[in-house]
Amino acid sequence: MSPPHDGGVAALYDEDELGKVFDVRLARRLWPYLRPYRWHVVGAIALAISAAGLRVVGPWIARHMIDHFIPATTPEAQAGRLRFTLLWLALLGVMFVTSFLLAYITAWVGQRGMRDLRHDIFEKLHSLSLSFFDRTPSGRLLTRATSDVAVLNDLFAQGVVDIFADMVLLTGIVAAWFWFDWRLALLLILTGPLLGVAAYNFRIRARTAYRAVRVRIAALNAYLQENLAGIRTVQAFNRERLNQEKFAEMNAPYRDAQLDTVKYYARFFPIVQIVSTLAVVMVLAYGGWRSVGLKGPDGKALTAGDFYLYFQYIGWFFMPITDLAERYNIFQGAMASAERIFQLLDQPIEVQDPERPHETTPLRQAVALRNVWFAYKNEDWALQDVSLEVERGQTVALVGATGAGKSTVINLISRLYDVQRGQVLFDGRDVRAFRQDDLRRRMAIVLQDVFLFSGTIADNIRLGNRAIGDERVREAARYVNADPFISRLPKGYENEVLERGATLSVGQKQLLAFARAVAVNPDLLILDEATANIDTETEALIQDALAKLMRDRTCIIVAHRLSTIQNADKIVLFHHGRIHEQGTHQELLQRDGLYRRLYDLQYKV
16 A cells, blocks of 8 residues: 555655654653653663763773782782772672663663553544544554654663763763873874764665665565454455465565665674774784883883773773664664654544533434535545434434445444534534534444454453443343353353454354443444344344334434335435435335335345
8 A cells, every 4th residue: 555645644654764863853742751750860861970980980990900919919919909809899889780770770761651652642543533544554553653662762771871871981981091191092082083984884874774674664564464454355365375475575675674784784893893903903002112112101111900991991982982873773763753653643633522512411302414515535525415314213224335325424423524514413413512422422333344352252242331230241142132142152251252253253243242232222323234244043133132122212224235124214315425315115115216226126036
């Protein structure tokens, strides 16, 4: 599927964008997720600075011990060696505790901040209108809530705090070099341009490779999610081999992109090793130069402790430089992920609750459409100047060809979409005057494709409504004749439902959907092709339940099978988004119009 040309939504597809290294605007938006843990962040920064400072101090202690107390030939030297050994061990202990606390606190802050961000993403996804999901692939949204959040967690766990430690360590090492011997310090700093060129080249190439990895993994995830969602169709139509071939075509470029990143890292790190080895050689050469009579600033030749000090600093000097090259990509990836996440969080909610909503009351009069015009995004009118009234206690059936507008009427009454023109009324008041959850609490919708969630049978009947107790669940199941098959399950109402109810038949899932409707006791019952896929035996059970369920209740039935709606109080035939005919079954047959032709097509032998 190609990305839609739709402003902010299209931006959600920009997996190839890596963004700036640091974006102040995005940093400000990320800060609220860290603000509750700001003192932990301050503590982590303090620990990072302390850990870096302790590492700089350590080699000086070792240098003093090497030069003054090794070998220990006098009691004073032995005592001094013991003191400095204990001091060194104490320093190592403090460094261990500091490093442990730093790693734990940064991970603790990152995980909690990302938990809050994932919660906001999940909440946002549930608040967005169906029109957004109509034009946005679910695989991409899954990437926003998982992969992009994980990249931001890497930023908190490995980027922001650790970069302070790296900068302090670099500054401390360079200061120590100049304090010890400014000429040797200048000599070693000459290796900087070599490393700078290598790091710049690595950054450019790795950035390109990293972008390619993100593009390919996003496409791979979307394709995998699509295949898992449609696995029944794949197997039913023998699409396994074709899909495997296409997956292989997409998987190979992802593999190559990953290998490209490995190749650039494999080039960069040996260069760092070569430059660091060059620095060691320069220290040895400088030490030899001083040992033959060309003394340093202090008038002395380099000692063994001096060599140890410099070798330690050389290793630590190049390590944070290498880390900074890696963290450059972390920062770039994190800024791009943050951009996409906030584009999602900033998506406008098209169907919103009013600032001062009216309270809903039990339906007393009617549900009505008044001169309604409606079109889905970038499509022609699905409904054109439709006026329809469903009086309280009345059963109205909507019929017509696929795409005629029947399900659209249901979507507008339940306010899954808002009309562009006209009004949808509930008891004479525009549905936009009510809170969405209050309005939908007065309704129960039974769809043709029943979706079952993970959990127990009872959980799927009550759908999280804690006001519906176990006895009410059982009563509802008995009412729609679902209790017999539920009782035969190993754990009855506590039997676990597999993903999408894989172990249940279509008829059994439909019975559970009817039990849901009975459990909430709605004012308005909506059946959207609810009996289209049910076998004859199960349909007989449901028809019995429907007769009781629909008695004295306002009902809207969408049906293709005209046998299910012949007893409706009113039948409304839609054709190309308009009401073409309406009346009772017998009245419409006598008119000899489009309804009569549809009826004859289904039943005339």
